Amino acid sequence: MVVVAHGGPGRPSRVLRAEPAEGRKQDRVSHAGRSGGKGKRASGSDREHVRSGSVGFDCGDAGGGGEVTANPLPPTPSPPGRRRQRTSPSRSLRRLVRRTLSRAPWRGGAFPITLLALAGGAAAVLSVPQEAVVGAYSTSLQGRTQSQRHNAHLSLGRLVGATIAPGATFSFNRRVGTFSRDRGFRKAPVSYNGQLIDDWGGGVCQTSTTLYNAALLAGMEIVERNHHRFAPSYVPPGRDAAVAFSGVDLRFRNPHDFPVRIVGQVQGDRLQVSLLGAKAPAERPEVVSRVTEVHSPETYVLGGKGRRRVRNTGKVGFEVSVVRITGDRREVVSHDAYPAMNRVVQAGPQ
Incomplete structure (x- = not known):
């Protein structure tokens, strides 16, 4: 709980301390962010169809302060012969609280504010809700090049701080922006139709993949998700x-009645993304990959006799269904087919 004090005319306003608000006689004031207070689930008719597909390569911020309303404090009688101040302490205090809320990392939620009458001024008591981990996931950066790590770290930094209001849809591309040199990204290896090439933003897909899994575990409704042509190893x-x-995006909708905030970090060889909210889910989802078919890669030898060297180690192919289990509910999230990547050996002179 944050206590903001207003010292009255001629005195600066300041943050005093954190203390509980129970047991006081207080005048209630409500605050709501852009989300409009409590969230409203999107109805079935408003929901978009989930877009899911594959691509040939392998590689909106809600928030801001809302309006603070309050019954003005009773005016303090002015001494005889002295003109009354036109600006009431509560009005200045409301402006201070509104500025504070607009900069807060937990902005966009609904929480109570209380104005207290004090000697010589007023104080605002703001009850800030504690955040809980709604869903989290991490992936390994081992074996990734420095440029891939750079791009993954940079795109993660663009995600951190994004707040998804109740019922709102989050877009990865809209939040992160283009993967261009002008925005700090580097050329890094990506797999295009089975061949490794350098392209801008190689490695960003590891960030989007980590976010996708955190969203699944947080109970988000997947609106759009596309898989790579070949299954990545991380x-x-x-x-x-x-x-x-x-045009290939990751989008998901927040079905909860509270805002969800994205945080993330890179620690050593692990990239982690967490979704935070007002409360943890009563039942945490379990996400299971069920492989129904496995396709072994074939080996192709290029050239004639001589010393051989492997140009492409190949990859196993899969047909797999992903199921999200929440209590008694089972939801098939996706069904994907990844072809095998053939192993290529080059033969040449000794």
């Missing part, structure tokens, strides 16, 4: 989410 089959600013 996540179980069927759990990847490819992105490209040209």
Whole structure:
């Protein structure tokens, strides 16, 4: 709980301390962010169809302060011969609280504010809700190049701080922006139709994949998700989410009645994304990959006799369904087919 004090005319306003608000006689004031207070679930007719597909490569901020309303404090009688101040302490205090809320990391939620009458001024008591982990996931950066790590770290930094209001849809591309050199991204290896090439933003898909899995575990409604042509190695089959600013996006909707905030970090070789909210889910979802078919890669030898070297190690192919289990509810999130990537060996002179 944050206590903001207004010292009256001629005295600065300041934050005093944090203290509980119980046991006081207080005048209630309500605050709501852009989300309009309590969230409202989108009806079935308003929901978009989930877009899911594959791509040939392998690689909106809600918030801001709302309006604070209050019954003005009773005016303090002015001494004889002295003109009354036109601006009431409560009005100045409301402006201070509104500025404070607009800059807060937990903005966009609904929480109570209380104005207290004090000797020589007024104080606002703001009850700030504690955040809980709604869903979290991490992936390994081992084996990734420095440029891939740079791009993953940079895109993660663009995600941090995004707040998703109740019923709102989050877009990865809209939040992160283009993966261009002008925005700090580097060329890094991506797999295009089985061949490794350098392209801008290689490695960003690991960030989108990590976010996708955190969203699944947080109970988010997946609106759009696309898988890579070949299954990446840093996540179980069927759990990847490819992105490209040209139109391949990751989008999901917040079904909860409270805002959800994205945070993340890179610690050593782990990239982690967490979704925070007012409360943890009563039943935490479990996400399971069920592989129904496995396709082994074939080996192709290029050239004639001589010393051989492997140009492409190949990859196993899968057919896999991803199921999200929440209590007694089972939801098929996706069904994907990844072809096998053939192993290529080059033969040449000794």
